[in-house]
Amino acid sequence: MSARDTNREIALGKLFAPRNLVLPRGITSVCSAHPLVIEAALLSAARDGSALLIEATCNQVNQDGGYTGMTPADFRRFVESCAARVAFPAERIILGGDHLGPNPWRQLPAEEAMAQAEAMIVAYVEAGFEKLHLDTSMGCAGEPAALSDERTAERAARLAKVAEQTAARIGSTPPVYVIGTEVPPPGGATHALDGIEVTRPEAARKTMAVHEAAFRAAGVEPALERVIAIVVQPGVEFGNANVVLYQPEKATGLIQVLDDLPGLLFEAHSTDYQPTAELAGLVDGGFAILKVGPGLTFALREALYGLDAIRGVLGGSNETESLSAVLEARMLAMPHHWSGHYGGSSEAQRLQRHFSYSDRIRYYWPDPAVAGAVDRLFSDLPAAIPETLISQYLARLYPEVLSGRVAPSPRDLCLAAIDSALLPYSQATMRR
Template structure:
């Protein structure tokens, strides 16, 4: 296999270097652009991942197939001048989850097609996730069943690959995608025995299908290091609580742990995660949360400059959109009407991200940006409503555009990951 930043990371760690890689889990074009611009600035590869619900053979909630997603990301890369040799795509939670309401036989047939399309589209990092029970399964599934189904998908992947073959991530001990619904104060860290049992179950299942070569490319195991975020709070990484789990890597050499839901962790916590072996750091809602902060800040600036009322604000337009189409937030945001209104806009779970691609939200954002286009945004207003990025521009003679401010807000988040993952 030619250069792959994940394999390079493993080699570096084997040589004693503390290094990791961030995984950007978002399909929003501004997030992707920000990630690529950060990669250009740091001269580092960029890993962007799509989930099975987001991108699949039926279009997912983005309307994109795996090949369509690749083309979409590459178009953004070409626009910003990012070298495609440094762009790597991953598939997250690939398995029967989008079709789990079907019997297992049918759902796994769909998953076969999913895996095949991702690999044929050139995705080089494949997370095999068959942990979910299908319509005729008895929940929870056993480690053996999960591993056997994962090995089946690995065989499909190997047969679909032409030339370069992907690396694999196994394991499924992660929280609810997009954050927990309840308030949290701590989490149970994966036990070392559970991590090792998952690894061994998969090794055995791969061997039974004569997939030893594929298993040699299993580079990561998903575990719970004790990080998560709820709607209004974050559980921060506690290295002491994860000491035994981290030490378990000595018994399964040649891999690292993959940490999900690392959003909103401070740089110090991200650095500790990488040091302790949780070297693949996934971030999703955290970057779209920053984008929303930027958009709402610009909305405040535009409202002040144009003396517009509440009805004309971006926030109000999104409020009406979310109320009219509550399926993406209603069952995730508990509490009374006031609590739900707060969460719709400001929850760390950031389920507002599902609304940005809609025609109504796109029109509202385009309207906001067009109002600010070709205008000098007053420094005091940037300081007031976008204080996180104000220092980046305060000393520059050329004032930033509205879109630049959005990109830089997102880059601030991604930069923390780059700092944490950079070689010591």
């Protein structure tokens, strides 16, 4: 067994404990709060007989509600209610927190922002989140945009101490940790990409070294035993209009670092849109935790727009406004979710609002006007959509419908679209 295989067994064993499941080669981290995405992920995990890792970000879910309006306890109840609807065992769900740190409050002075981050950590641990990615790399008011490795590690150790103390106070199993912040921008890059610089081996080694020193200085040395992964950049990314695929030969030096870091994995962010072979290559190289989010809601948006086109062919009411028109109106009325991410001419921005790989449109699905438009779309369509129209407008799903594996109903087609985006992850991470 290679060092990377041994690391995988040790690290995933800590993440999966005490679940009585065969350890996979790797695990997919589903980063979404959309109920259809969560349901599709649950159904996929049920089919595979695996555990399901679902993660919430600090901006999405925190003690103030985040942009979803959910606290960590609310998010847990939401996920478990989705699981109950499809009879998925709650004990096979692993909840994680992503980029947990001062980012939502970075406009405040550092001490105030860190106090908020500590309160967030308490809320996540009290809600039973088992995997915490500590990310304190961003500067707060009056600080540089990016902090030194040493200051980042010091603040991460401070949050780990809060997590350890909270777990001890409530009598729960303490969480496992992911450290490191060398990742693509949240939601993908904002420009066309020709290539991505892979994390330098010495940078990965330094990340671990400074965190070890900081954890010891903070008196949380036992937490080091539960650090299971380091976030690094393996050379994968997506921009608004293109995807940079994984090239393992460029990550050879980085991969070899794991030979000197027993029991550790790499965590890969922004793996959305990578094909199966590339995802499998990442897992083979020790990037055994694969994060995906926008790629799943991108697939959902494709399905909903296809269904909207089918409604038009079937003679939907002239009074029914198209789904894309409703979304365009809401995105223009509330531009803060996309305006800093999309550039170019007004026409270029319009195309990006609807069709960008970064999928900033995902922030608008919970909006009451948009949610109502989706409900009307489903009610306007027949329970069984003609196969020929599925072939025309949802061609990727047509073979599944023709074979009888997917019902031709609007909701089932949306779930199947999301599942098609999840399938490469299942194929890459499950034991072969």
